[in-house]
Amino acid sequence: MHLPDPMIDGDVSLERTIHKRRTIRSFESKALTLKQLSQVLWAAQGITDIGEFKRAAPSAGALYPMDIYGVVGKDCIEKMDPGIYLYEPAGHSISLVKEGDFRRDIAIASLGQIWMAHAPLTLVITAEYSRITVKYGQRGIRYAIMEAGHIGQNIFLQSQAMGLEAGIVGAFEDQEVIQVMGSKKTHEPLLLMPVGYKR
């Protein structure tokens, strides 16, 4: 599914978004628009250069070992069925990995942080280490983990700039998250970021 084109201008200053950014753990059940989903995925890993290659967040050696999944709840994003989706930067599109509302399962896999289940969307930042260790060896793992931080901050700031809020979760059972998502076993989840309107 192709996503709406992202905006590259906004109404809120970068300084204000940095000032206002907070980790939020309480979300309204209000649905998001497809445009909001598009924008936050673009900020995470969208292609931003003219040659259509480099992305919104930096990557050691431009090897891009990261993938972003979206956990979408029922009636949570307009025109979208609930499910687990994978973002494809090349086409600025998403593909369905698994159908169903798995927000509660993801929250349980996150050591029972049930507040997460109320967010309409949770983005899962994953790393496929082999895509970077092939050049940098073991040090590539460190680089990929750093990249998750860059992507996470982009998600925070973009959410804030659109009037949304985000949370960030590092406490979860890796294998349980992979199993719930039906994602590739080599895609190691590093950060989970619930996104929505603050309650």
Ligand SMILES: Cc1cc2nc3c(=O)[nH]c(=O)nc-3n(C[C@H](O)[C@H](O)[C@H](O)COP(=O)(O)O)c2cc1C
């Ligand atoms: C790597 C990392 C993992 C985190 N994991 C969790 C988590 O599992 N659950 C949670 O509620 N907050 C988590 N947080 C959020 C921190 O508690 C939060 O950033 C901190 O309290 C500072 O608040 P602020 O983000 O609002 O400035 C995590 C933050 C980071 C950077």
